[in-house]
Amino acid sequence: MTTNVPPEYTKAELRYRSTSNLDEKLEALKEMMVLVPKHKGTERLRVDLKKRLSKLQEEIQKKPKQTKVSTQAWEHIERAGAGQVVLVGLPNCGKSSLLAAVTHAKPEIADFPFSTFTPTVGMMTFEDVQIQLIDLPPFSEFAEPWVYNLVRQADIVAMLIDLSQPAPEDSVMEGLDYLEKANIKVVGPKNFDKSFPGPGVMRKGQIIATKADAPAPEPTEALKTLQEMYGEEYPIVAVSTHELEKLNGMRRALFEILDVVRVYSKKPGQPASKEAPYILPRGSTMLDVAKAIHHDLAESLKFARIWGSAEFQGQRVERDHVVQDGDIIEVHS
Ligand SMILES: Nc1nc2c(ncn2[C@@H]2O[C@H](COP(=O)(O)OP(=O)(O)O)[C@@H](O)[C@H]2O)c(=O)[nH]1
Numbered sequence: 001m002t003t004n005v006p007p008e009y010t011k012a013e014l015r016y017r018s019t020s021n022l023d024e025k026l027e028a029l030k031e032m033m034v035l036v037p038k039h040k041g042t043e044r045l046r047v048d049l050k051k052r053l054s055k056l057q058e059e060i061q062k063k064p065k066q067t068k069v070s071t072q073a074w075e076h077i078e079r080a081g082a083g084q085v086v087l088v089g090l091p092n093c094g095k096s097s098l099l100a101a102v103t104h105a106k107p108e109i110a111d112f113p114f115s116t117f118t119p120t121v122g123m124m125t126f127e128d129v130q131i132q133l134i135d136l137p138p139f140s141e142f143a144e145p146w147v148y149n150l151v152r153q154a155d156i157v158a159m160l161i162d163l164s165q166p167a168p169e170d171s172v173m174e175g176l177d178y179l180e181k182a183n184i185k186v187v188g189p190k191n192f193d194k195s196f197p198g199p200g201v202m203r204k205g206q207i208i209a210t211k212a213d214a215p216a217p218e219p220t221e222a223l224k225t226l227q228e229m230y231g232e233e234y235p236i237v238a239v240s241t242h243e244l245e246k247l248n249g250m251r252r253a254l255f256e257i258l259d260v261v262r263v264y265s266k267k268p269g270q271p272a273s274k275e276a277p278y279i280l281p282r283g284s285t286m287l288d289v290a291k292a293i294h295h296d297l298a299e300s301l302k303f304a305r306i307w308g309s310a311e312f313q314g315q316r317v318e319r320d321h322v323v324q325d326g327d328i329i330e331v332h333s
């Protein structure tokens with residue numbers, strides 16, 4: 001359920017996720033409990049937070065002081081915002097720089113490979129939504145199993161390809177090989193099958209060609225080759241951490257491949273609340289929107305009025321009406 005938590009909550013949650021220090025975790029969790037809005041829609045979340053708190057307190061009590069928390073603990077990063085995107089690629093391809101350029105996260109950036117050993121999470125803004133990005137250690141024979149576990153759980157696998165390297169197109173295949181060996185099949189959005197039977201899992205892939213500003217050897221030519229070889233299957237965007245416009249193009253591309261719609265709710269006689277859209281998979285109906293607002297509302301929903309995609313403004317629609325991105329809806333129950 002969409003719970004519409006305030007941005008401060010999301011920030012506290014990010015702190016909670018991005019530290020393995022139990023005391024820092026506890027502090028962030030307490031802050032989250034204060035900041036979570038207290039209404040029916042957040043009931044389950046609040047119960048969950050309480051459970052996490054007592055578990056964490058228990059852990060802190062049990063733990064001998066100053067033991068290091070193993071990085072193996074990273075088995076799951078809870079999804080936040082409109083969707084979760086993992087940044088993957090070969091060492092030095094520019095993952096951490098990209099994360100730092102579009103979020104407030106501060107990953108370590110270095111001109112040597114293997115500078116990233118733990119995942120770093122950041123929230124990237126696109127218009128009025130937030131997309132969660134996760135920077136991971138690079139593909140290599142040393143990559144630990146938890147890296148692939150996080151890839152399996154993500155909505156989108158963003159494959160970063162370094163345009164400043166010779167023959168960047170080769171690293172697409174190399175990356176896909178690593179993923180395939182971990183039983184992760186990464187396909188373009190057209191070939192994505194939500195109910196993929198396996199073996200393994202299927203994920204949607206986006207190619208992000210990085211360092212488009214780099215002089216050597218020939219980024220424009222390299223990009224062309226990438227397009228020719230992989231453009232049919234995967235959406236491709238070129239970025240440079242120095243070029244705002246390109247970064248904005250990437251924000252949009254990731255929003256599009258997530259394939260979600262934003263719906264704004266309004267009360268009768270009042271304007272729509274434009275800050276916090278409900279985010280649902282494309283193809284969702286009025287009934288799905290009602291469920292997202294409040295689970296009881298799904299049962300009591302009589303009809304809705306809709307502004308945006310409807311034939312005329314304020315048109316009455318039934319529960320099976322498919323909503324579109326940007327629709328404003330007024331629920332009558
Ligand atoms: N010219 C240029 N260099 C970049 C860009 N992004 C990253 N780099 C450089 O590439 C190197 C590796 O970057 P990093 O983000 O640590 O890569 P990671 O190992 O994939 O996380 C660093 O020296 C960065 O300064 C870019 O857009 N343009």
Ligand SMILES: [Mg+2]
Binds near residue numbers: 096097108109115116
């Ligand atoms: Mg890195």
